[in-house]
Amino acid sequence: MPKLRLTTQRESVFNNEVISKFELFNSLFLTLPFYKIKDTGTLLPLFFKSCEDGIKQGQKPAQVIEEFFAKYTSYTDRKDIVDLLFRFIQYIERQVVLFDAVEDASFTKLNTTDEQSTLAFILKKNADNKTMLSKIERLIDDLSLRLVLTAHPTQFYPGNVLAIITDLTQAIKENDITSINSLLQQLGKTPFFNKKSPTPVDEALNLTWFLENVFYFAAANIQEEIDQNLDEYNLETKKILELGFWPGGDRDGNPNVHSDTTVEVSKMLRQILFRCYYRDFRVIKRRITFRGVEENIAKLNDVLYANAFDQGIEIEDISVQLKEGLNKIKDTLLEEHEGLFVDLVNDLIRKIELYGNYFASLDIRQDSRVLRKVHEFCRQNKPISSLYPADYDKLSEADKLKHISFKEASINFASAPDELTKDTIETIKEIKGIQKRNGERACHRFIISNCQQASDILQLMELFLWNGWSKDTLTIDFVPLFETVNDLKGAADIMETLYSNPFYKAHLASRGNKQDIMLGYSDSTKDGGYLMANWSIFNGKTSLSAVAEKHNIQLAFFDGRGGPPARGGGKTHRFYASMGKEIANKNIQLTVQGQTISSQYGSVESAEFNIEQLINAGITSGLKEKHNILLDPENKVLLDAMAEDGYKAFVDLREHPLFVSYLEKLSPLKLLSQANISSRPVKRNGGGEMKLEDLRAISFVTAWSMLKQNVPGFYGMGTAMKNQEKAGNWGKVVKVYEDSDYLKTIVDNCMMSMSKSDFAITAHLASDKEFGSFWTQLHNEFELTKEMLLKLSGQPTLMANYPVDKRSIATRERIILPLVLIQHFALEKLQHDQNATDQKALEKLSVRTVFGIVNAGRNLA
Known part of the structure; x- marks a missing residue:
């Protein structure tokens, strides 16, 4: 009630x-x-x-x-x-x-x-239970949250x-x-x-608006609340929140990101942070006008001003120096001035502890195929060439691992590398400079996308040792990214090989025995459909957690989440709260991108709320440590079968001869590059023919959202459930749904995706000579999925359990209905011959509608 x-x-x-x-x-x-x-x-x-x-x-x-x-x-x-x-x-x-x-x-x-999930309530409830307080303290000591802006x-x-x-x-x-x-x-x-x-x-600068105007305050406010709650019960506090940043560091498939871009962005992040620090310090300077602090105030003012505005100074990590100066001011206030305005000093100290000299940690990401070519090029040069056989690239994985020796070397290049190879080598070298200027945490992770074997990681480590780094100073965390359904299946074996490798094992020990593993939702959905993607990641996390526990490794999953449910979005905090004890969940890491940034973290209030929700999810799931019932043999067999049926349905659709042409002709897919919103190409193969495998997941999902069909967010779900009903297993499906918060989250997010679909807009295609049967196939699966989801959840309509969210979506969809029709009108006209002027005007008309549609959806792309 x-x-x-x-x-x-x-x-x-x-x-x-x-x-x-x-x-x-x-x-x-x-x-x-x-x-x-x-x-x-x-x-x-x-x-x-x-x-x-x-x-x-x-x-x-x-x-x-x-x-x-x-x-x-x-x-x-x-x-x-x-x-x-x-x-x-x-x-x-x-x-x-x-x-x-x-x-x-x-x-x-x-x-x-929910008051009962807050840290304050949990501490108060267990105030007289020393055992539980000790457990909460250990949990908080292990807990971390990393939000990465992409x-x-x-x-x-x-x-x-x-x-x-x-x-x-x-x-x-x-x-x-x-x-x-x-x-x-x-x-x-x-x-x-x-x-x-x-x-x-430019992209990095645009995104720093959120760092400067939202996260700078929101994260500090959350940390202050945590400090106060723990201090009340004499528990030691800990920095929980960290920010990450991809613009300028993510070069996976983006030919416009170079080593000088990475350096420039790192310097920009630092300078913007110091402007924030200086803005706060001016308030301190204006209020603390007492005797005994003048010298320290003046010194800090000069240092902060120079680092905020002087482009010519030699920059270095001065975070320790800043905290020492502020602590001297704090001590004077406490000893001589009754602690007046000490809260202002504490606030700035807290922010320096959170953001250091770097604001947000800059991740580097590159595709394994590029890194393999760089390794190949370096092997051709002395003194490395003597360590490897000429046919190294043709060897089996086991034989490759025997040849990787981790020798430190200074390469003498016999020939000039191509631009991509040269940039990769320069980037590896520049990371050291970034760490020196901004601190180690400023740039300490290298993410290997499309990671398919242990050698992809180990060869990259060699590249560092060949280009200016030593074994003793390799302050880098190597993060494999597993994306496709097949990659997720083999991920645990890859990590088993890495954890067993003596050099990698020693490196992890030097990094505190902590391993980050990134899992990609976008490409796994594009590869295997909504249900299979989620289930593959769940199984991948389970097996990866087991391997890490076996080797006593503290594992953190870095979830590559997009905005829409089709790319891992939706009710994110509920997803983390639904993890069982079999899945490492003490370190929550996720990407925040696109409209999700402005919709969930666009103001200090909304950012604080969503950050708190994620932290509370980590705390409550850690306290419960319940067994995830999806791992029970009977339930796992059931979900395996459902995921496989959903996968088959989606793959059959994806392999339909009209699949790509449907998107090309009826959505603005080919025109998205004209939107001037990104430095990144829409697809990976440049100007070649449109192929599904080259199409970026974000463009793929955006195209379906423009059609108001959101196929990646539901397709195959209805078939999977209907097949179980036909097999007489419907009662089991309902039981698993009722008992599993994880499955409820998958269903709720699917409903959200479907609530932003409207097949009535394209109903005229049912009689289209070319695409009529294909549209009917999509529509039939939509109606089947809707029927089965409502039957499973017991809800009268999609999202009936979330009436406010449902009403918000319906209102937004009504606002942008004319935009959708204008877009389809322009695309329809473009299918016929037009003169150059009309062609350009219609293309521009179609592209301009994308902005409002995506903005209204808040997590459509």
Whole structure:
């Protein structure tokens, strides 16, 4: 009953604080004095209605739009029609921003942490139980959370728009109509898109907005709360949260990231951090004007100012020096001034302990195939050439391992390497400089994507030893990334080989016997479908945990999560809370990317809430340490069969001869590179033919979301469940679902993905000569999955257990319905011959709709 009352209260708050306010401010928005506002503001509501009615009647997008123009306008010229559609797009983009701001302004009223899962409640509950307090202390000592911001191209808002959204959210909180009106006008005149593609450094700079304006404060606030809670019970505190950063370091498939990019981004992160430090120190300087601190205040002011603004100084890691200076000021305040303003000093010390000299740790990532070629090139040069046989690359894995000797060497290059090889070698050398300037934690992980064998890791270690590093100073953590279904199956054997290798074992010992392993959700879903991807990762984590425990290795899984459920997104904290004791879960690491950054970490309040949820998930799952019932033989056999059926269904679809052409012709897949939102190509093989294996997972998922079909987020689930029902196992499936929080999370996230689908928009394709049967196949699986999920969960509609989230999604989908139809209208016209001018205008029209659709979905791509 209490849960029912809470849900009802949240719905009421959502209706009053979000829906009502959005409708009010939206009506104001439509009357703002912009270019040709009268036409746009008057016609847009009619266009919305035409779109909704047209879809209900099963009309094609082109038919809906052409009938609208014939009925409500006098426009007949293609240029005038396209011009008005562009103005509609601009308005709807800003309506999405307005809805975001209204919803974010109500965040604290809509979201409350379950009190029973908070650290404060857990400590209070066990205050008289010394055994439990000791367990909590050990758990916190082991616990860590690492959020890694990535450069994946679905963060569409530039920094100036993010700043407007922040101010607009605050104005809405305060019901400041004058400011709201001004900010809406500013929003209307501010461009939402780039005229040219950003460089990797541009991407990094755009993303640092969140570091500087959100995480800098939110992480420190969370750490302060943890410190206070533990101090109250005389427990030793610990730094739990760490930030990671990929822009400038992630060169997997991105030809535009180079060693100088990595160095420039590392310096930029440091300088922005010191500007944050200096901003805080100015407050300290303004308040602490007492005797006895003048000299230390002056010294710190000069040091912080120089590091924040002087481009010419020689930079080095001065975090220890800063803390020493601040602690001297703190001691003086406590001894001579009754501790006045000591909280300001403590706050800055806490931030320096969190962020050091680097702000966020810069990860390096490269594909194993590239690294193998670099190793091959280095082996051709003295003195390395004498250590390897000429046919080394053709040897078996076992024979390769016999030849890897880990000799330190200084290579004499007989010939110039190609650009990619040269960049890899230079990057390995530059990491040492980054560590010297910013501290070891500034850049200490090298991620090997497409890792398929132990030698991929060991050969990379050799590359370090051949290019400026020694065995005693190899301050690098080597992180294998397992992505495909087959890679996940072999992952435990690879790690067994590594843990048994004497050199690698010694290296791990020097790193505290800690091993990070990255698991990729995006490519595993693209490879095997939604259910198989999740189940493969679950099984992979189980086997990898067992191997690590056998070798006494402290394992941390680094989850490569995208925004949508199809790429590992969704209710993330529930996912971590549902882990059993068989899976290493004390160190939570995950990527945060695209719209997930702005939607979940776009404000200090939302960032604090989501960070706290993840930390609480780690604590509560650690205290429970329940056996995961999915590992019981009967249940595992059941899920194995379901995953295999889902996999077969998805692979059959993926191998359909129309699969790629369906996406090419009916979605803006081929045009995504024109969006100018990323330095990274849409696919890996450059300008060649569109092949599924070369297509990036993010582009793959985005294309399906533009079609409002979200196939990677559900396809095969319905077939898998229906097959079990036919086999007489439905009762077992229901029992496992009821008993397993992990399976509930998979189902809930699948429902979320399906809630953002609308096959009615493309229903006209059912009679299409080329794609009719293919569309029908997709639609049938969608309806089957929906039927089986509702039957399994006992819910009357998708996401019925989350009525506020359901209403938010429905509202957002309604806002952007015209964008979807405009996009499909443009794509439909592009299938016919157009003159050069119309071709360019229609392509631009299609691309521009992507921004608003993805922004509204918040985790669509």
